[in-house]
């Protein structure tokens with residue numbers, strides 16, 4: 001067990017010198033840095049609190065977990081503090097970077113078995129520790145396995161971790177949708193009975209395949225398709241020609257982890273005793289084999305970024321549409337995907353043969369083409385159809401051997417997965433904050449960083465007080481002002497250009513067109529109150545029991561809210577109520593949508609009967625009236641939701657400001 005360092009790391013930005021960027025997440029940038037008083041190289045994760053304004057709890061939890069965990073295979077935070085509008089988390093510098101980065105730079109087809117056994121054993125030690133202490137990591141993947149210059153392996157990123165002992169909302173959030181699709185266990189997708197530690201074992205198995213092949217199974221496919229494949233197909237394994245190089249014990253280990261029924265998966269402790277790990281070697285072995293000889297992490301990171309930017313530009317020139325870009329983003333494994341249901345469906349439907357052959361594994365592209373030809377998403381209904389089942393070339397490689405009628409399979413599947421998709425794949429504020437000065441500055445900052453390489457000065461956006469703290473909703477700004485550029489900017493741009501449609505359950509008359517000018521940001525975020533937000537996902541309250549609403553204090557929807565200035569009570573007491581109102585609104589909205597659908601169907605039937613001369617025509621006008629009435633209520637509710645969301649954001653921002661300016665830095669960040 002690693003002993004908590006006796007060293008005292010300073011909690012003041014001026015005691016650190018930031019060098020080059022070595023990593024980037026959704027809301028964080030990681031720098032190599034020097035801790036001046038200790039003369040020690042560290043890594044500093046700089047989180048933009050503005051960008052995370054909806055998930056302060058999540059950040060606090062992540063930092064808390066990082067600080068409290070004490071295991072040599074878990075990345076620990078030395079300390080954390082706020083600097084300007086950022087939270088700085090000081091950590092040990094992992095000079096090798098993540099396994100994903102190493103594979104991308106030097107091992108595109110994966111590592112050899114001994115390396116894999118060594119890496120996985122270290123990761124498993126971390127999981128045994130976490131599970132024993134009641135934590136589920138929920139995001140085990142090569143991108144979160146970091147290696148230092150001595151070959152020490154640490155599991156990172158506790159942003160979405162959960163505690164099995166949590167109660168209340170946090171406990172309920174274990175019934176929701178967290179993780180990264182390719183690595184996500186079927187039971188996490190299904191949301192039927194919640195999930196436990198065994199979800200990490202599935203992700204561990206997928207990570208084993210990722211390390212063996214250089215990419216996770218299904219990684220070429222859009223997220224929606226990954227979900228369906230995981231639920232539908234036989235679990236992936238090491239059963240192919242190219243996998244002949246791997247031992248029986250490795251195949252067995254993967255097979256043991258990738259069992260759909262979580263109860264049949266071994267615990268981390270049991271897995272640790274698997275004979276596969278007899279192949280494992282020392283950290284030094286890892287250092288000699290995969291870390292030594294690599295270019296410095298900052299250089300590799302920069303090169304990968306350039307490569308990715310080139311790919312994006314190429315794809316833009318080739319395909320010029322947002323679906324392809326979104327797919328590209330997906331392929332390169334970045335977080336903050338566009339998880340809007342419509343977009344997922346579009347991604348799936350619009351990927352052309354060219355696009356498929358453009359991605360990895362030319363040997364499988366024909367099979368994939370066939371499969372893409374066959375699997376089409378119906379844009380309106382959210383269901384799937386198999387256009388020509390018989391053409392689907394069985395591909396064991398990606399678990400397609402078992403691909404049959406997806407629609408019937410989905411129909412036989414409990415309704416929850418699709419509901420979950422509808423509720424959870426929302427475009428959040430961080431996806432649509434294109435007009436935020438934060439984004440502009442951050443991009444500038446990054447570019448500067450990239451051009452200058454090692455820099456002795458703070459990147460511009462990190463200089464305290466460089467920008468004003470935003471206090472308004474970012475949504476309307478963005479909706480009206482699309483942004484151009486590459487990378488994040490591009491994502492913002494396409495989001496604005498094609499505002500995400502809500503997940504309507506039918507052809508509703510009030511539905512807005514896909515038109516930038518009509519984009520309604522309030523609508524965009526109205527489904528499901530956010531329980532937890534972590535870059536790649538919003539965990540919504542789709543699973544929250546109605547019981548949870550009993551504490552709500554609100555009357556009938558009146559289309560307006562108390563002005564935020566009249567809310568003199570503390571933010572902490574107001575926020576839960578606002579969230580409750582939001583949830584309630586969402587539920588009511590869903591009910592109304594159902595009613596409208598029902599009425600539409602009835603109206604259709606009546607019209608048919610009228611044509612046949614059997615209908616009492618007098619019955620039609622009241623139905624139409626009622627329908628119109630409901631429609632206007634829906635519009636009204638949407639407006640209310642919009643105001644509520646804005647107010648909630650304003651209140652949260654105020655809360656942050658209070659925390660930062662009035663009470664000083666929150667205690668947990670002053671570690």
Ligand SMILES: Nc1ncnc2c1ncn2[C@@H]1O[C@H](COP(=O)(O)OP(=O)(O)OP(=O)(O)O)[C@@H](O)[C@H]1O
Pocket residue numbers: 022023024025026027028030043045075091092093094095097098101143144146156157159334335535536
């Ligand atoms: N201590 C460290 N030393 C070296 N590199 C690091 C360190 N911590 C993180 N990185 C690099 O920075 C990247 C982003 O860090 P991290 O995953 O913590 O950010 P994030 O915002 O949580 O990202 P995401 O949400 O995409 O997982 C990592 O993938 C890794 O490559």
